[in-house]
Amino acid sequence: xxxxxxxxxxxxxxxxxxxxxxxxxxxxxxxxxxxxxxxxxxxxxxxxxxxxxxxxxxxxxxxxxxxxxxxxxxxxxxxxxxxxxxxxxxxxxxxxxxxxxxxxxxxxxxxxxxxxxxxxxxxxxxxxxxxxxxxxxxxxxxxxxxxxxxxxxxxxxxxxxxxxxxxxxxxxxxxxxxxxxxxxxxxxxxxxxxxxxxxxxxxxxxxxxxxxxxxxxxxxxxxxxxxxxxxxxxxxxxxxxxxxxxxxxxxxxxxxxxxxxxxxxxxxxxxxxxxxxxxxxxxxxxxxxxxxxxxxxxxxxxxxxxxxxxxxxxxxxxxxxxxxxxxxxxxxxxxxxxxxxxxxxxxxxxxxxxxxxxxxxxxxxxxxxxxxxxxxxxxxxxxxxxxxxxxxxxxxxxxxxxxxxxxxxxxxxxxxxxxxxxxxxxxxxxxxxxxxxxxxxxxxxxxxxxxxxxxxxxxxxxxxxxxxxxxxxxx
Amino acid sequence: xxxxxxxxxxxxxxxxxxxxxxxxxxxxxxxxxxxxxxxxxxxxxxxxxxxxxxxxxxxxxxxxxxxxxxxxxxxxxxxxxxxxxxxxxxxxxxxxxxxxxxxxxxxxxxxxxxxxxxxxxxxxxxxxxxxxxxxxxxxxxxxxxxxxxxxxxxxxxxxxxxxxxxxxxxxxxxxxxxxxxxxxxxxxxxxxxxx
Numbered sequence: 001x002x003x004x005x006x007x008x009x010x011x012x013x014x015x016x017x018x019x020x021x022x023x024x025x026x027x028x029x030x031x032x033x034x035x036x037x038x039x040x041x042x043x044x045x046x047x048x049x050x051x052x053x054x055x056x057x058x059x060x061x062x063x064x065x066x067x068x069x070x071x072x073x074x075x076x077x078x079x080x081x082x083x084x085x086x087x088x089x090x091x092x093x094x095x096x097x098x099x100x101x102x103x104x105x106x107x108x109x110x111x112x113x114x115x116x117x118x119x120x121x122x123x124x125x126x127x128x129x130x131x132x133x134x135x136x137x138x139x140x141x142x143x144x145x146x147x148x149x150x151x152x153x154x155x156x157x158x159x160x161x162x163x164x165x166x167x168x169x170x171x172x173x174x175x176x177x178x179x180x181x182x183x184x185x186x187x188x189x190x191x192x193x194x195x196x197x198x199x200x201x202x203x204x205x206x207x208x209x210x211x212x213x214x215x216x217x218x219x220x221x222x223x224x225x226x227x228x229x230x231x232x233x234x235x236x237x238x239x240x241x242x243x244x245x246x247x248x249x250x251x252x253x254x255x256x257x258x259x260x261x262x263x264x265x266x267x268x269x270x271x272x273x274x275x276x277x278x279x280x281x282x283x284x285x286x287x288x289x290x291x292x293x294x295x296x297x298x299x300x301x302x303x304x305x306x307x308x309x310x311x312x313x314x315x316x317x318x319x320x321x322x323x324x325x326x327x328x329x330x331x332x333x334x335x336x337x338x339x340x341x342x343x344x345x346x347x348x349x350x351x352x353x354x355x356x357x358x359x360x361x362x363x364x365x366x367x368x369x370x371x372x373x374x375x376x377x378x379x380x381x382x383x384x385x386x387x388x389x390x391x392x393x394x395x396x397x398x399x400x401x402x403x404x405x406x407x408x409x410x411x412x413x414x415x416x417x418x419x420x421x422x423x424x425x426x427x428x429x430x431x432x433x434x435x436x437x438x439x440x441x442x443x444x445x446x447x448x449x450x451x452x453x454x455x456x457x458x459x460x461x462x463x464x465x466x467x468x469x470x471x472x473x474x475x
Numbered sequence: 476x477x478x479x480x481x482x483x484x485x486x487x488x489x490x491x492x493x494x495x496x497x498x499x500x501x502x503x504x505x506x507x508x509x510x511x512x513x514x515x516x517x518x519x520x521x522x523x524x525x526x527x528x529x530x531x532x533x534x535x536x537x538x539x540x541x542x543x544x545x546x547x548x549x550x551x552x553x554x555x556x557x558x559x560x561x562x563x564x565x566x567x568x569x570x571x572x573x574x575x576x577x578x579x580x581x582x583x584x585x586x587x588x589x590x591x592x593x594x595x596x597x598x599x600x601x602x603x604x605x606x607x608x609x610x611x612x613x614x615x616x617x618x619x620x621x622x623x624x625x626x627x628x629x630x631x632x633x634x635x636x637x638x639x640x641x642x643x644x645x646x647x648x649x650x651x652x653x654x655x656x657x658x659x660x661x662x663x664x665x666x667x668x669x670x
């Protein structure tokens with residue numbers, strides 16, 4: 001049998017557009033799979049020449065889902081160029097904004113994007129395997145999920161004036177103080193938010209316990225993990241050093257953001273616009289590491305909030321040995337982080353410094369380059385800027401969470417494809433599971449290069465000569 | 476931005492208490508200082524009518540929806556019975572804000588060439604699988620989500636206003652401004668008549 005190629009295009013319920021090609025060998029077995037990003041954005045180039053102070057406004061336009069993350073990483077890169085520490089109130093307010101982003105983003109992902117696969121089943125009719133199906137079968141989860149996301153968005157709006165693309169974090173601090181009225185109003189929302197988060201955790205843990213066999217084998221592979229940690233080795237989503245651990249949890253490296261180029265390389269493949277970051281000391285592609293919720297929980301020694309810490313202990317008891325690399329555990333980790341973000345946001349709002357009015361410092365640029373690194377909901381986000389003596393952008397390097405996970409997503413797709421394609425025969429459910437494997441990583445393809453929902457799917461089986469042998473469609 | 480003026484404010488002001496984490500007085504999403512935040516409403520016997528203006532006021536005539544709703548809120552005042560909502564784009568969680576609506580009027584700009592420059596047409600919920608962006612939802616799918624989540628199926632309308640200039644910048648083009656004034660006058664009259 002001649003080598004064949006299977007194409008899945010587009011992938012649904014992702015933030016952006018992607019395509020999967022599965023290459024078969026002469027015997028019809030999967031040789032490899034490629035997750036292509038077919039969009040081109042070009043932000044790194046058209047930022048050139050702009051004042052660095054504008055970057056937090058420009059770069060957040062990369063995405064409508066995680067603009068806050070880009071804004072924060074950009075502002076931190078700007079802080080480094082200024083060479084100043086920002087006021088403590090500004091730091092607290094930025095972290096609060098960040099927690100608002102986590103609350104809305106993780107709620108969106110679990111209740112809108114992931115739950116249809118988990119609660120309705122991989123093989124449910126695509127016409128109902130979406131949020132409408134969840135609303136029909138699990139109305140309480142669907143309604144509460146909407147309200148939880150709204151709560152996160154309200155935090156963002158209270159600080160930045162609007163929910164999408166807020167104007168808030170700038171080099172040197174933030175633009176607005178938080179009023180006591182807004183603080184008190186937001187504090188009334190946590191009881192319900194915690195209840196909803198617990199509902200999600202209960203649903204997810206119930207699903208995991210009933211599908212342990214699938215959790216064990218589904219896109220389960222050994223890899224390194226990366227995430228920011230604080231001085232005590234605990235997960236920190238806003239600041240700290242990047243720690244990389246191996247599959248057993250042993251520390252491979254830990255470094256300040258400004259040193260990232262010593263440890264992280266970027267490889268380019270001709271078939272994708274998304275780059276392939278890798279851990280430099282291990283080379284490409286052996287330097288595969290994962291970022292995002294599960295990676296952060298594995299890289300850190302622990303969490304600083306009590307309820308999320310207790311949930312992490314449960315996850316650690318479960319995720320041992322043969323289960324540890326399972327991609328489906330990303331959903332579990334994401335809900336633990338949702339809980340952490342709620343606890344942190346409440347603690348920040350109860351900090352007496354949060355309504356302070358010293359929120360910004362100004363100075364001429366002290367450095368010709370600056371690196372900003374944060375943990376975006378999807379994983380580590382790096383903004384690195386080079387400026388001239390007037391502060392005009394000479395060059396930008398952006399490494400986004402979805403990019404860090406590029407190698408991992410390709411590995412996950414290959415593993416699922418191998419499970420569902422034998423001897424050239426494609427088993428029912430391949431499409432849904434390939435999408436599901438990618439969705440574990442909640443990729444934002446707009447960040448890495450925006451669409452979501454029920455789109456047509458196409459599998460093309462093509463000979464090595466480029467002839468279409470067969471085509472499966474889902475319109 | 477020029478306002479329409481000349482329309483009599485006939486409604487008694489009486490602000491409705493907002494929800495725990497809605498944002499009364501926060502200001503409009505689209506940056507219109509004259510427009511209310513979430514939760515502005517006015518006395519209107521016969522149920523709650525939500526008027527939603529959406530679009531990006533920094534892309535000139537794309538801001539027609541927020542502009543019209545901002546003007547309407549000034550003309551009609553605030554209280555219980557009418558709710559004015561301004562958004563840059565429609566997000567799924569807007570369904571939560573619309574769950575008590577008995578009637579919904581959405582106001583948006585369009586590039587379509589319309590004989591009268593604007594049009595009010597009935598809006599039906601889409602009940603099929605939503606091809607939505609999580610941060611940018613079409614009105615029909617938002618209504619479908621409202622129905623699926625809250626079992627609410629209010630009478631709904633889409634007011635489309637033809638824009639001319641969707642370039643970078645603030646302020647409406649002169650032609651769009653005239654159309655906005657016509658729409659404000661017509662909607663103010665029709666909403667008041669429904670009382």
